[in-house]
Amino acid sequence: MKTHGIILFGHGARDPRWAEPFERLAAKLRGARGGPVSLAFLELMSPDLPTAVAQLAADGCDAITVVPVFFGQGGHVRRDLPEVVEKCRAANPDVVISCATAVGEDDAVLDAVAEYCLRQVSR
Amino acid sequence: MKTHGIILFGHGARDPRWAEPFERLAAKLRGARGGPVSLAFLELMSPDLPTAVAQLAADGCDAITVVPVFFGQGGHVRRDLPEVVEKCRAANPDVVISCATAVGEDDAVLDAVAEYCLRQVSR
Numbered sequence: 539m540k541t542h543g544i545i546l547f548g549h550g551a552r553d554p555r556w557a558e559p560f561e562r563l564a565a566k567l568r569g570a571r572g573g574p575v576s577l578a579f580l581e582l583m584s585p586d587l588p589t590a591v592a593q594l595a596a597d598g599c600d601a602i603t604v605v606p607v608f609f610g611q612g613g614h615v616r617r618d619l620p621e622v623v624e625k626c627r628a629a630n631p632d633v634v635i636s637c638a639t640a641v642g643e644d645d646a647v648l649d650a651v652a653e654y655c656l657r658q659v660s661r
Numbered sequence: 662m663k664t665h666g667i668i669l670f671g672h673g674a675r676d677p678r679w680a681e682p683f684e685r686l687a688a689k690l691r692g693a694r695g696g697p698v699s700l701a702f703l704e705l706m707s708p709d710l711p712t713a714v715a716q717l718a719a720d721g722c723d724a725i726t727v728v729p730v731f732f733g734q735g736g737h738v739r740r741d742l743p744e745v746v747e748k749c750r751a752a753n754p755d756v757v758i759s760c761a762t763a764v765g766e767d768d769a770v771l772d773a774v775a776e777y778c779l780r781q782v783s784r
Binding site for chain 2: 542544546548551552553555556557558559560562563566567570571573603605607608609610611612613614616638640641642643644645646647648649650651652653654655656658659
């Protein structure tokens with residue numbers, strides 16, 4: 539049986555409070571499923587993606603899905619992330635690493651954001 | 662009666678495709694309410710926030726809510742955005758400009774993101 543890990547991949551920021559929603563998201567996912575859930579960041583925060591992948595592989599994951607927690611698919615998701623994922627695949631040939639589309643492209647996520655916006659103007 | 666506009670405030674990116682979810686979000690909001698909905702960006706894309714505020718004011722808005730379409734409340738939302746909003750208030754003293762918390766701090770938004778993540782590993 540496969541152990542399938544999720545890595546929530548965010549941009550990173552200097553302010554540590556920036557990561558709070560990512561930690562809350564990881565906690566929600568840990569509560570909703572059995573497999574491991576980690577965070578990884580492109581820059582300014584740790585761990586980076588290779589470190590997070592190596593840790594999940596060491597913990598016994600044979601499949602990892604990287605979910606970019608970005609609104610848009612810009613250069614970070616279209617160019618930087620695939621390069622790092624390729625390095626992770628080369629370093630962990632026994633782990634199947636797949637990459638999701640950025641969460642902000644999902645219609646249900648956008649619906650939730652739209653409802654949040656509407657609540658801000660109806661108060 | 663007040664005309665209340667919404668400005669979706671995003672980071673901006675070099676890749677024009679990055680803005681697609683923001684445009685879809687604006688279209689959803691325009692379909693859901695009567696008031697105007699605009700986009701504005703911190704950098705790399707136009708318009709900037711002062712330009713978007715001036716346009717809504719010229720269109721007759723006397724109240725504007727700026728919603729930061731960011732996951733985390735880092736330096737851009739905690740430091741850069743309030744500075745720009747202050748300038749917008751000074752330039753448009755007759756418009757009541759309020760600022761929402763970043764959308765990624767909202768629990769229902771995080772729930773939708775978590776459900777998206779779960780769908781990625783159950784396929």
